[in-house]
Amino acid sequence: MPDVLSAVLIIMGIAFYLAGSVGLLRLPDLYSRLHALTKADNLGLGLLTAGLALQSPDLFTVAKLLLIWVAILAASATSAHLIARHARRRETRPCPR
């Protein structure tokens, strides 16, 4: 039973990664690409972590997996913010005529 649940969670996680990657390639501008990538990847990673946690031999491994998940959540949210802020400040406003 845990194996089946793991497999379902991991496959769902991979589906989110796939959706995020398709968004990265297909969406028109930087902001929507960032949105697709970070949202989908964070949820995908959460599902992967949950699937792997069910396979872990002990709680210490589960704790390490959770730590990795939280660290990547914070890092990807922060880098998405930094990239978006940089892009917004680079933008040139249209000339008032």
Place this chain on the structure above:
Amino acid sequence: MSPLSLTLFDILLLVSIVVLAWTALTSADERRSVILFMAFGLVVALAWGRLLAPDVALAEAAIGAGLSGALLLAALRELPSAVTASGDGRRSHALRHYATQGTVSVLSVALAGMLAWILTAHFEGPARDELARAVTSHLELSGVSNPVTAVLLNFRGYDTLLELAVLLAAVLGILTLGPGRAAYRPSGPIFDALTRWLTPLLLVTAGYLLWVGAHAPGGAFQAGATLAAAGIVLRLAGSEWIGLPRDGAVLRLVMAAGVGVFLVVGVSLLVLGRPFLGYPPAWAGALILLIESAATLAIAATLVLAFIGGRLPTEADRKGDAVTAPAAGAGANPDPSDDGEPRPC
């Protein structure tokens, strides 16, 4: 397991290594090349993991992908755009480019051929794990239970001593470059918040990697790279001292600690009538931990100074900059768009 048994995952890994290497080399945009190179490092780390070499995988991910990538990006920032698009002497430049490419291609093919020959000639038959068996049978004398650490710090300790000496020579070269780049400007509350809890986490992880190296993948190089990552994160967040000792003498002591402690231990053993670096088995674990702790600090200081690209600027440097070369202080991080509101048209 035969050395050539491949799964679908291995084939995907091999293809992406080759494709990433090719695109990183042929990309016209240097920034894109660097980022592809970092991705290449991560995939190579995965490959090392697949080869059951987690120690190498950790080192490749931390140093090959992370720190080298950070160094390359910092170097790219300093690179004048004239280097990439020079109109003068473009023809000779292109010729030289083709000559370099040709030479590198020939050498790469030769290297690949040699590796293939070694693989077929020497990695067949049952004798190929002879060395591994020698290590395993002597593991209990080494003071640690991780065979990689046993080889690096005990059985072939002088190799690691010389590696640390190479790092020391490299950092001495970096220090002769003069004062390093000025600190980045402070980067706002969100990155600061990340820095504030990421830095302690990196410090704890470095300590964990150092300690766990005795019985599982980890050790001084991985711990030192993690510690250096903490320094680089602080540096990117705008901190100037990034945790390095402000006292130049103390900093030099830290830089030399790896080689120094190694040599002191080795020579003390000679005085006690044992071979150079021939630890008595009862003390081996403690001595290895001592050497690895010192090496971790030295490696971290070296990598962080490499990222700064010179010695830490002193008060005198900053005053000198202000008087003689105002552009050096303000122009070290030329990114006027990184502050304030969107530019008006």
